Amino acid sequence: MLILWIIVILFLxxxxxxxxxxxxxxxxxxxxxxxxxxxxxxxxxxAVGFHSLSIGISLGTITELLQYMVPHRSVEFFDWLANVLGLGLGIGAYFLVRKVL
Structure with missing residues (x-):
């Protein structure tokens, strides 16, 4: 599931x-x-526990930088920041749901 979602993010x-x-x-x-x-x-x-943060930050950084070469796309710090903040919320939500269940 992780690989599939990474592919979706890369594509989009x-x-x-x-x-x-x-x-x-x-x-x-x-x-x-x-x-x-x-x-x-x-x-x-x-899927990968502790490595989720480094995987997410790396993916967010790489996709933002690659957008420099894509027509109609631009590299934006605030897009990257939204990526990192969303990642943090998702990781936190995982632990919250896991604790409740």
């Missing part, structure tokens, strides 16, 4: 999307980044 992050600037204007892109990486955090924590 690296396809040229002419609509991307419109999403950036409204801030919707930050919500999408946050949600995608929150789910990544939960899946990764379940």
């Amino acid at each position: 992050s690296l396809i040229p999307t002419p609509e991307a600037p419109k999403l950036q204007e409204t801030g919707v892109d930050k919500v999408l980044h946050f949600g995608a990486y929150a789910l990544l955090g939960m899946i990764a924590q379940s």
Whole structure:
């Protein structure tokens, strides 16, 4: 499941999307980044434990930097920050759900 979700994130992050600037204007892109990486955090924590943080931060950094080479995409610090914050929330949610169940 982890590999599949990483592939989905890579695909969605690296396809040229002419609509991307419109999403950036409204801030919707930050919500999408946050949600995608929150789910990544939960899946990764379940699959690989301690390494989930380094995997998520690495993926978020690499995809942001690769967007420099993709038409209609741009490298943005706040996208990366949304990735990292979502990842942290997802990892935290994993532990919370695990504790409750």
